[in-house]
Amino acid sequence: MPAQSKPYSSLYDTIVVGAGIQGSFTAYHLAQRGRETLLLEQFPLPHSRGSSHGQSRIIRHAYPQEHYAQMMAESYRLWEQLEAEAGVSLYRQTGLLVLGANTNPEFQRCCRTLVKHDVPGELFTTESLHRRFPGIRPYHGEVGVSDHTAGVLSADRALWAVQDGFRRCGGALHDGEKVTDIKPGVVVTVTTSRGVYQAKSLVITAGPWANKLLAPLGLLLPFQTLRIKVCYWKEKVPGAYGVSANFPCFLALCAPHHIYGLPSNEYPGLVKICYHSGRLADPEERDRPAEASALPDIQILQDFISKYLPGLVPEPAVVEHCMYTNTPDEDFVLDRHPKFRNIIIGAGFSGHGFKLAPVVGKLLCQLSVGEEPSYAMEPFRIHRFPALPAPAL
């Protein structure tokens, strides 16, 4: 049994299910407020089966949607606070370049939020873009806008730091302990592979497993769980696309799904470039071989690299895997269960939730303690989905 566990059937203030970045930050905020909190994780930590593992994630102010752009100032502050508390560096500033046609509405919305939030950056014409970033060829005459505040978060290290911070505030983290049953009530009863616990509120942050826990609670959210290929591409001249050469992160606004990249850093000589989509996959069978008709994501990336990034070898050198849990509008779900109001759901982070985890965790903590959330929650409500199945309870 973990050192900090309470006896069988102990009563906690809050139980958080899932120790990915969102559950870990939620638990950290709860413990910082002195709430007795239990964080349960099905796999031994660290693990690479969900969405929060790996070396790197982009952090940026450049968002087309105002509701995310306005959370970023606080998110940067909370990341900085965690770095100071943990005594580790989690963020490296690299800047980010958004590439698109100047008529692209998403590109224009990004430019507007950057101006509105006074984010330092520059606009690039097709010509000035190529002059400033000779490694990029704007193949279809794209223009660019940069966000100088953007950079890379060290994902694995961040996850460890927040879990460590949670424990230092007195929180109990049980890994290798799967939640198998949830009984709603004024006091929620949670059964796991090792015991039974009770809490006044429950937060479900189970990533791609969210619907597996929600279905027995009469709720199926319209999530698509996707397996994403995390591809690294070799530089023809080592370091040419590296952080030390001031190469930025980039986000190319391509149809139907964006392509994004991070400068070479974690694996020297290799640049991370991925497609912002993947094939449908159950997280329990993530690596089951694809059907012949599977998404041609690698070919799409090879084609992009040949056209736009001539200094890279257009063959992936390393391929890793990670899960997205997408909502139809790619906005998160941060809400109470429609029937069981002391059960809070944080899910559907749609491939862009890591940078916002400090604020997401704060909002889920506020919902679970019954406080008014610090931001307008409308974009994240469950009732935005029209055809929810009627709760079977």
Ligand SMILES: Cc1cc2nc3c(=O)[nH]c(=O)nc-3n(C[C@H](O)[C@H](O)[C@H](O)COP(=O)(O)OP(=O)(O)OC[C@H]3O[C@@H](n4cnc5c(N)ncnc54)[C@H](O)[C@@H]3O)c2cc1C
């Ligand atoms: C390839 C890739 C690139 C990305 N790039 C970026 C980026 O650049 N910037 C950015 O901001 N975001 C990015 N994201 C998105 C970000 O990583 C995710 O939004 C975030 O990690 C989601 O975290 P989570 O805690 O919701 O899910 P997870 O990390 O999956 O955590 C859920 C946890 O719940 C546990 N769990 C599930 N069921 C149970 C159960 N029954 N009992 C106990 N535990 C359970 C799981 O084991 C898991 O550990 C990217 C994601 C991927 C996959």
Ligand SMILES: O=C(O)[C@@H]1CCCCN1
């Ligand atoms: O959240 C981000 O910044 C990136 C953008 C591109 C897709 C993956 N996530």
